[in-house]
Every structure is written in structure tokens, then in C-alpha cells.
Amino acid sequence: xxxxxxxxxxxxxxxxxxxxxxxxxxxxxxxxxxxxxxxxxxxxxxxxxxxxxxxxxxxxxxxxxxxxxxxxxxxxxxxxxxxxxxxxxxxxxxxxxxxxxxxxxxxxxxxxxxxxxxxxxxxxxxxxxxxxxxxxxxxxxxxxxxxxxxxxxxxxxxxxxxxxxxxxxxxxxxxxxxxxxxxxxxxxxxxxxxxxxxxxxxxxxxxxxxxxxxxxxxxxxxxxxxxxxxxxxxxxxxxxxxxxxxxxxxxxxxxxxxxxxxxxxxxxxxxxxxxxxxxxxxxxxxxxxxxxxxxxxxxxxxxxxxxxxx
Ligand SMILES: Cc1cc2nc3c(=O)[nH]c(=O)nc-3n(C[C@H](O)[C@H](O)[C@H](O)COP(=O)(O)O)c2cc1C
Numbered sequence: 001x002x003x004x005x006x007x008x009x010x011x012x013x014x015x016x017x018x019x020x021x022x023x024x025x026x027x028x029x030x031x032x033x034x035x036x037x038x039x040x041x042x043x044x045x046x047x048x049x050x051x052x053x054x055x056x057x058x059x060x061x062x063x064x065x066x067x068x069x070x071x072x073x074x075x076x077x078x079x080x081x082x083x084x085x086x087x088x089x090x091x092x093x094x095x096x097x098x099x100x101x102x103x104x105x106x107x108x109x110x111x112x113x114x115x116x117x118x119x120x121x122x123x124x125x126x127x128x129x130x131x132x133x134x135x136x137x138x139x140x141x142x143x144x145x146x147x148x149x150x151x152x153x154x155x156x157x158x159x160x161x162x163x164x165x166x167x168x169x170x171x172x173x174x175x176x177x178x179x180x181x182x183x184x185x186x187x188x189x190x191x192x193x194x195x196x197x198x199x200x201x202x203x204x205x206x207x208x209x210x211x212x213x214x215x216x217x218x219x220x221x222x223x224x225x226x227x228x229x230x231x232x233x234x235x236x237x238x239x240x241x242x243x244x245x246x247x248x249x250x251x252x253x254x255x256x257x258x259x260x261x262x263x264x265x266x267x268x269x270x271x272x273x274x275x276x277x278x279x280x281x282x283x284x285x286x287x288x289x290x291x292x293x294x295x296x297x298x299x300x301x302x303x304x305x306x307x308x309x310x
Contacts, residue, residue, distance in 0.1 A: 027069035071106030075114035216264025224260035
């Protein structure tokens with residue numbers, strides 16, 4: 001029974017304002033059977049020797065196994081492993097069903113897909129009220145790039161870096177390049193486009209064909225003049241290209257009184273569907289660290305520059 005000036009609920013809620021990562025701690029029980037539990041109580045303790053801790057509720061089925069284990073592994077879950085977190089938080093179930101584990105220190109199972117593995121030797125256990133605090137000495141670690149899963153205010157989340165702007169020296173002539181917008185735009189375009197345009201080329205399309213098919217996606221219709229602006233291809237080349245695409249059933253070209261109209265087709269859409277997905281991934285990688293408001297603002301600002309310089 002709590003005799004404090006706050007309720008257990010208030011205590012839990014207050015603790016939940018402290019964002020943590022999510023781990024699954026694994027070990028072997030006395031019979032050599034794999035054991036695992038989701039834990040957000042993981043934390044660092046000491047650099048020298050390298051020690052970490054986590055705590056397990058004493059009423060967990062797996063508490064004895066963890067308290068007595070010689071070795072355990074802390075698997076730091078990736079942002080894609082919400083289902084794994086839930087699976088290893090479900091008491092009294094076969095948590096390892098359908099999980100293809102690998103073997104870590106002392107034969108302890110490790111979970112593929114985790115972004116970091118801390119392979120630990122038991123160091124000490126301490127009484128921590130209704131939890132047992134387990135301290136491990138890290139004997140080995142493997143860490144991969146990737147975003148970790150976050151637990152915050154009772155829900156899963158992902159961590160985004162808060163962008164910081166490096167200070168620039170505006171009055172210094174030798175740092176003219178630091179404020180040279182055209183340089184930033186060119187370099188951003190070059191770097192962002194390089195890898196993606198290679199995917200387009202590997203897929204057997206020219207950059208111009210990709211741009212036209214992307215503009216006509218969803219069976220979109222555009223005048224030749226608008227399409228020329230959008231794709232940055234001159235109208236003569238564009239007309240030839242559109243007729244070529246029409247032969248392959250990937251576009252329809254119509255000569256109307258108002259001018260030439262080009263319309264996308266289902267076949268054209270299908271031809272670039274996977275490239276659109278690749279592009280969306282490339283764009284979200286390029287915008288990493290910017291929230292959706294900042295990304296929208298960036299696009300609005302670029303649209304303004306396009307309008308002002310048209
Ligand atoms: C995000 C999250 C974090 C958790 N952190 C802990 C923790 O640090 N310590 C703990 O004892 N239980 C924690 N739990 C609950 C345990 O995962 C759960 O009680 C345990 O797996 C029970 O399994 P068992 O009874 O089969 O041992 C957490 C659950 C979730 C969903």
C-alpha cells in the first residue's frame with residue numbers, strides 16, 4: 001500500500017513523461033530454455049568496468065530465470081519492432097514461437113532486427129522493492145545504424161533529432177559560399193538525385209521518361225506546355241517522347257484546338273509504381289530530422305522561388 005502523497009497512478013504517469021528506448025532482455029532458464037521479457041528500465045551504470053542495469057518485476061514468470069542467469073543479452077529494439085515488444089510483454093505465452101533467434105553469449109538467444117545487442121555476464125542483483133535490479137557486465141556488443149523504438153507516455157514513438165542550424169558568419173566575404181542559396185539548392189538536388197536517378201537508370205528508363213511518367217501518374221492529363229515546364233524538357237523533345245510512350249501504351253497524346261494534351265495510362269502508372277515508392281523513401285531519407293511542418297514549409301519556399309524566377 002502506498003502511503004505517499006501521490007497515488008500509484010500519479011507515480012506511473014509521472015514516470016511515463018521520461019521517454020525511454022525499448023529492449024527485450026533474453027537469457028536461458030535452469031533447463032536451458034529461452035526466456036525473454038520486454039523492458040524499458042534498461043540504463044547505463046558504469047563505463048569502467050562497463051556495466052548496465054535493468055529491473056524485472058518479481059512477479060514475472062521469468063524473474064527467477066533472470067535473477068539466476070549467468071548471462072543475458074539486452075536486445076535494443078528498432079522502430080520496426082513494436083510487434084516484438086508486445087510479443088515479449090505477454091506473460092505466460094510461448095514468446096519465442098515464430099521467432100528465428102541467433103545465439104549470443106553463453107548460448108543466450110538474440111533477436112534479429114534489434115539495433116544493438118549488449119551481451120552481458122551477471123554482475124549483481126539488488127532488491128528494488130517489487131522489482132529486482134539486475135546489473136550486468138557488458139562482455140560484447142554489436143550496434144547497427146537505425147532508429148530505436150521509443151516508449152513515451154504509455155505509447156510507442158520514434159525519436160526524431162531536433163534540427164539545429166549551424167551559425168553562419170554573414171558579414172565575412174570569405175564565407176560568401178555559406179549564404180549562397182543557389183549552392184545549397186544545387187548540392188541538395190545533386191545529392192538527393194544521384195542515387196535515385198541510378199535506380200531509374202537501372203530500371204531501364206531515362207530521367208526524362210521517368211519525369212514524364214511521374215507527372216502523368218494517376219492517369220493525370222497535362223498540356224504539352226505545362227508538362228514541358230514540369231519535366232524541364234523542351235516541347236519538341238517532349239512531343240517525340242510522348243508519342244514514343246503512346247506506342248508502348250504508357251501515355252495518350254491528343255491534338256486539341258487548345259493545344260496538345262498528354263494523358264497517363266494505367267500501364268504507364270504500373271511501369272513507375274515501384275519507382276514512386278523508391279522516390280518516397282529517398283525523399284523521407286533526405287528530409288530526416290525535419291518534422292512534417294518544416295518539410296511542407298521547405299516545399300512552399302521552393303515553390304515561391306520557382307514562381308519568382310519563372
Ligand atoms: C514497453 C514495455 C516496457 C516494459 N518494461 C518492463 C521493465 O522494465 N521491467 C519489467 O519487469 N517489466 C516490463 N514490462 C512488462 C514485461 O515485459 C512483462 O511483464 C513480462 O514480459 C512478463 O513476462 P513473464 O511473466 O512471462 O516473465 C514492459 C512492458 C512493455 C510493453
